[in-house]
Structures are given as structure tokens and as C-alpha cells.
Amino acid sequence: MSATTYKSAGVDLELYEQSMQRLPRLIGRTHSPRVMPLVGGFAGLFQLQGDGRRYEDPVLVSGTDGVGTKLKVAIRAGRFDTVGVDLVAMCVNDCLCLGAEPLFFLDYLALGKDDPDLIEQLVKGVSDGCLQAGAALIGGETAIMPDLYAAGDFDMAGFCVGVVEKSQLIDGSRIGAGDAILSVPSNGLHSNGFSLVRKVVFEQAGLGIDNQIDQLGTTVGEALLIPTRIYADVVRALMGDPELRPAVTGIAHITGGGLAENVSRLLPEGCGIELDRSSGDVPPVFQWLQSLGDIDSEEMDRVFNMGVGLALIVKSDAADHVLSQLNEAAVSGAGRESQRIGTVVPA
Numbered sequence: 001m002s003a004t005t006y007k008s009a010g011v012d013l014e015l016y017e018q019s020m021q022r023l024p025r026l027i028g029r030t031h032s033p034r035v036m037p038l039v040g041g042f043a044g045l046f047q048l049q050g051d052g053r054r055y056e057d058p059v060l061v062s063g064t065d066g067v068g069t070k071l072k073v074a075i076r077a078g079r080f081d082t083v084g085v086d087l088v089a090m091c092v093n094d095c096l097c098l099g100a101e102p103l104f105f106l107d108y109l110a111l112g113k114d115d116p117d118l119i120e121q122l123v124k125g126v127s128d129g130c131l132q133a134g135a136a137l138i139g140g141e142t143a144i145m146p147d148l149y150a151a152g153d154f155d156m157a158g159f160c161v162g163v164v165e166k167s168q169l170i171d172g173s174r175i176g177a178g179d180a181i182l183s184v185p186s187n188g189l190h191s192n193g194f195s196l197v198r199k200v201v202f203e204q205a206g207l208g209i210d211n212q213i214d215q216l217g218t219t220v221g222e223a224l225l226i227p228t229r230i231y232a233d234v235v236r237a238l239m240g241d242p243e244l245r246p247a248v249t250g251i252a253h254i255t256g257g258g259l260a261e262n263v264s265r266l267l268p269e270g271c272g273i274e275l276d277r278s279s280g281d282v283p284p285v286f287q288w289l290q291s292l293g294d295i296d297s298e299e300m301d302r303v304f305n306m307g308v309g310l311a312l313i314v315k316s317d318a319a320d321h322v323l324s325q326l327n328e329a330a331v332s333g334a335g336r337e338s339q340r341i342g343t344v345v346p347a
Contacts, residue, residue, distance in 0.1 A: 011146065016114050019114055022116060022120045026120070026127040027137045030137040057166040058163045059163065059165070059166045060161060061163065062159070062161050062162070063092070066156055066158070067087050068194055069198060070086060073197075076209050077224075081125050084107070084123060086125075086228045088125075088126055091159065092135060092230055095161075096231055096234075096310075098164055099169060099235065099245075099251070101236070102161075102162045104138045107157070109123075109142045109154065109156055110154060110155045111145070111149060133230050170251055175268055178316045179249055179343070179344040180314055180315075180319035180340050182322060182339065184234055184308070185307060187229045190255070191228050193304050200292055201293075204292075208220065213288060244318070247314045251312055252266055256303070258301045259341075273343070274345050277341060282306055289304075311341070323340065
């Protein structure tokens with residue numbers, strides 16, 4: 001009888017080492033001069049000051065999230081280089097809502113067995129997302145748990161830390177009646193509602209990942225795996241402009257719960273919102289999904305972003321200027337412009 005080993009229990013340390021050797025290049029390309037070298041360390045080091053930045057009264061902002069069941073679509077498609085971007089986006093976008101500059105990011109991967117190619121693709125997506133966010137990937141963890149995850153399954157979680165000057169913190173406390181609500185477009189489904197998406201597309205409609213969607217001009221997989229947009233460029237433009245920055249009283253990341261719920265959670269006591277989406281265009285992917293699954297419009301609004309990835313609350317007298325700056329600077333993205341979609345009203 002051969003000796004019992006870790007490998008016989010499902011964890012191959014040599015294969016694990018092969019995986020780890022592929023990652024330094026992907027990690028290193030996200031680093032700025034503020035990342036302090038620490039060869040062989042058990043954690044990451046990042047200095048607040050430096051690289052042309054100096055904070056007088058810094059407040060750290062942190063956020064954590066995952067990708068959700070969108071991972072099931074990636075597994076079905078056999079494409080794993082985009083969900084890492086989703087992971088970064090879901091964490092970074094939450095931190096951006098406080099007006100923060102993303103500083104650094106850590107990821108956690110959990111798999112049933114080691115797979116160097118899979119891990120490399122996942123971390124490449126994380127690295128790509130960090131480059132978009134301007135955040136350094138300074139560490140992470142890869143856990144191999146054969147008895148917890150079935151063959152082919154995996155999960156991802158992420159953790160972002162950012163910083164903002166205390167005097168420039170956007171926490172919703174300055175929101176008042178009359179403030180305008182502006183949209184910043186999403187580029188698709190982002191990373192919410194995929195339990196419903198998968199039920200409609202794969203179970204009810206019986207579509208395959210490679211089926212063509214004529215009205216979208218893409219395959220099912222291409223439409224569903226568009227990575228979540230990262231809004232660091234938008235917030236950076238706002239926070240870096242001394243004329244625009246004071247006008248912004250609130251920022252909401254539109255995820256599960258939809259536009260109304262995510263904006264409402266920012267409001268001080270005595271405030272409510274009136275939304276007018278008649279002027280806002282809904283991207284075709286949402287129209288396709290709603291028609292495919294015969295989903296009620298109210299349910300669509302509760303589950304999905306419906307084309308608004310970020311909502312800005314700004315002082316009414318500055319709304320037109322903020323809109324023009326966003327659109328002229330082409331930071332709206334997604335091929336669509338920012339628009340005024342509502343107003344803060346007395347509750």
C-alpha cells in the first residue's frame with residue numbers, strides 16, 4: 001500500500017507552484033511607485049503618500065464583493081478572462097461612491113483542483129480590471145479544496161481599499177431636495193441578476209452559449225459575459241475638478257435592487273426621489289432578456305441596472321454643467337450619453 005500524500009487527497013503542490021509562477025507578471029504590471037517591495041512577504045505594502053499624491057486628512061474606504069452566478073456562464077462558455085474584471089468592478093465601484101481613489105486590490109480564488117491555465121486567465125482578468133481602476137494588485141490567495149468544490153467549479157472574491165480626503169468625502173449627507181439625479185451608462189448586465197438570466201436563457205428558452213442573438217449581433221455568451229464597467233475614470237474626472245467636485249452630493253452604484261433602491265439608500269431623512277426614465281434609453285440586451293422570459297417591467301427594474309451603472313446626485317444649478325463635462329470628456333462610455341433621470345424631492 002502506497003503512502004498517503006497530499007496529492008492523493010486531491011491537492012498537487014507541484015501543480016500549485018506552476019500556477020503561482022505564472023502570476024507575478026500579471027500582478028506586477030498593476031503596481032505603482034507607492035507599492036513597496038516585499039519579496040517573500042505574507043502580505044502587501046502600500047504607502048499613501050508618494051507618486052505625486054499627498055493627503056492631509058485621509059480616510060480609508062474599503063469594499064468587498066464577488067461575481068455571483070455569472071461565473072456559471074463563464075464555466076459554460078469556457079471563457080475565464082473577463083470575470084476577473086467583474087470582480088474588480090464590483091468592489092471598486094462601491095468604493096468610488098464615496099469619492100475614493102482606489103489604491104489596492106486583493107483577490108481570493110477557491111477551486112476544487114489546481115488548474116494553472118484557469119488560474120492564469122482568472123488573474124489576468126483581475127489584473128486587467130486593476131489597470132482600468134488604477135489600483136495595484138498587491139496580493140491574494142488561491143485555495144484548493146477538492147471536497148468543497150465539484151470538478152470544474154470555482155469561486156472568486158475581491159477586496160478593495162481606497163482613500164479620500166475627509167473634507168471631500170461623498171457620503172450623501174449634503175443631499176437635499178431639488179438635487180438632480182444623473183445617469184452614467186452601464187455597458188450591459190454587469191454582474192447582477194444572473195440566477196434569473198440563466199433560468200430564462202438556458203432553462204426556459206433552451207438557448208446554448210454559442211447561439212446567435214440576431215437583434216444583438218452577438219452570441220449568447222458574448223452578450224452575457226461583457227465585463228462590468230469600472231467607473232474610476234468618471235469619479236476621477238469629478239473629484240479632480242475643483243468646480244465640479246463640490247456639486248456632487250451623492251454617488252450610487254446600481255446593482256441588485258435596481259436604480260430606485262440603490263439611490264434611495266443614500267438619502268438623508270426627509271428626502272425622497274422622483275425618477276423619470278422616459279428620457280433614458282434601455283440597452284437592447286435588457287429588452288431581449290425581458291421579451292425572452294416574459295419578465296414584468298417592475299421585476300426588471302428591481303433586478304437589473306437597466307442601462308444605468310452609476311447614478312450621480314448633484315446640485316440642480318450645476319446639473320447641466322456636470323452633464324456637459326461628462327459627455328464632452330467622453331467618460332460616459334458604453335456608446336450612450338449621461339442624462340438627467342430624476343430629482344430629489346421632500347419626503
